[in-house]
Amino acid sequence: MLDEPMRFHTSLRIGGPAEMLVFPSSRDELKGILAIAHSAGVPLFLIGQGTNLLVKDEGIKGVVVNLARFDPEIRFLSDHTVKSGPGVPVVKLAREAINRGLGGLEFAIGIPGSLGGALYMNAGAYGFSIGERVTEVATLDFLGNERIRSREELEFFYRKSTFQDEKSIIVEIFLALYPANREELQTKAAQIQKMRRSKQPHKPSAGSVFRNPPGNPAGLLIEKAGVKGHVIGGAQVSTLHGNFIVNTGGATAEDVLNLVEWMRTRVRETQGTELELEIKVVGRDGIERGR
Numbered sequence: 518m519l520d521e522p523m524r525f526h527t528s529l530r531i532g533g534p535a536e537m538l539v540f541p542s543s544r545d546e547l548k549g550i551l552a553i554a555h556s557a558g559v560p561l562f563l564i565g566q567g568t569n570l571l572v573k574d575e576g577i578k579g580v581v582v583n584l585a586r587f588d589p590e591i592r593f594l595s596d597h598t599v600k601s602g603p604g605v606p607v608v609k610l611a612r613e614a615i616n617r618g619l620g621g622l623e624f625a626i627g628i629p630g631s632l633g634g635a636l637y638m639n640a641g642a643y644g645f646s647i648g649e650r651v652t653e654v655a656t657l658d659f660l661g662n663e664r665i666r667s668r669e670e671l672e673f674f675y676r677k678s679t680f681q682d683e684k685s686i687i688v689e690i691f692l693a694l695y696p697a698n699r700e701e702l703q704t705k706a707a708q709i710q711k712m713r714r715s716k717q718p719h720k721p722s723a724g725s726v727f728r729n730p731p732g733n734p735a736g737l738l739i740e741k742a743g744v745k746g747h748v749i750g751g752a753q754v755s756t757l758h759g760n761f762i763v764n765t766g767g768a769t770a771e772d773v774l775n776l777v778e779w780m781r782t783r784v785r786e787t788q789g790t791e792l793e794l795e796i797k798v799v800g801r802d803g804i805e806r807g808r
C-alpha cells in the first residue's frame with residue numbers, strides 16, 4: 518500500500534501516511550522486504566496492532582512493516598511452554614492458554630495488541646508483565662540475520678525491554694506457562710475483564726499515555742491536577758481515566774501532543790512531578806526519543 522493513512526492502522530485512529538505499508542506473513546517474505554529496503558537505502562519502521570502509538574500528522578518515511586499478520590500460529594508444547602509468532606493477538610493467546618488450563622497470562626486479558634508489540638513494550642497489568650513468562654525469543658536484524666536468545670540474555674523492566682535499544686524484529690517467542698485449574702483461571706479472567714470495562718474509556722485511545730512515576734499512578738496525579746475532561750481540538754483527557762487521551766472524532770496528532778504538554782505542565786505545576794510518555798510518538802524518521 519502506498520501513502521496509506523496510518524489512522525487506519527492505529528487504535529487512536531490518528532496518523533499521517535506511511536510512504537509504503539507492507540504486511541509480510543512469513544519469514545521468507547519478511548527477509549525479501551528487508552533485502553529490498555536495504556539495497557534501496559529505505560528506512561524501516563515496525564508496527565504490530567498500533568495500540569501503543571501516536572503517529573504524527575506528517576506520517577512515516579520509508580517502509581512500515583506491519584507484523585500483525587506475521588506467523589499467526591500458536592503451538593502448545595508438552596512442557597507447558599507455548600511457541601508463538603509475533604502477530605498473534607495477546608488476548609487470543611491468553612484465552613487459548615486459559616481454555617487449556619494453563620496459567621500465567623490471565624493479566625493480559627484485555628490488553629490489546631500483538632505478542633511482538635507486547636514483548637517490545639513489556640506490556641503488563643496488575644503487577645504482572647509478559648517479560649516474566651519469556652524463555653526464548655528469535656529476532657531478525659534489519660539485514661535479515663537471525664538471532665536466538667534465552668531469557669538470561671534479555672532484559673525486561675517496567676514497560677521497557679532489550680528490544681527498545683536495538684534494531685531488531687521479534688519473529689518467534691517461547692513463553693513458560695504452568696498447569697492450573699481451568700475454572701479458576703476463567704473466573705480470574707472474567708474479573709479482570711470486568712474491572713477493565715468499568716475503568717477504561719471505550720473511545721479510541723492508545724492506553725496509558727504516561728508511565729506511572731514510582732509510587733504514584735499517573736492517572737491520579739492528572740486527576741489531582743484538575744485536567745480530566747480537558748479538550749484540545751478532537752483530543753480529550755478521558756473523563757473516566759486521567760491517564761487516557763481519547764479521540765472524540767477527527768483528532769490530529771498535533772491535538773494529542775498539545776494536550777500531552779498541557780497535562781505535563783499542569784502536573785508539574787500542581788504536583789511537582791515530571792511525567793514521562795509511555796506511548797511511542799512516531800514521526801517521519803520513526804520513534805522520536807526523549808519525549
Ligand SMILES: Cc1cc2nc3c(=O)[nH]c(=O)nc-3n(C[C@H](O)[C@H](O)[C@H](O)COP(=O)(O)OP(=O)(O)OC[C@H]3O[C@@H](n4cnc5c(N)ncnc54)[C@H](O)[C@@H]3O)c2cc1C
Pocket residue numbers: 528562563564565566567568569570584603627628629630631632633634635636637638639640641642680685686687688717722723724725797804
Ligand atoms: C484500551 C487500551 C488498553 C491498554 N492497556 C494496556 C495495559 O493494561 N498494559 C500495557 O502494558 N499496555 C496497555 N495498552 C498499550 C498496548 O496495548 C500495549 O503496549 C501492546 O502490547 C502494544 O502492542 P501492539 O502490537 O499494538 O504494538 P504497536 O503499538 O504496534 O507497537 C509498539 C512498539 O512495538 C514495536 N513492535 C511491534 N511489533 C514488533 C516486533 N514484532 N518486533 C519488534 N518490535 C515490534 C513497534 O515498533 C513499536 O515501537 C493498552 C492500549 C489500549 C488501546
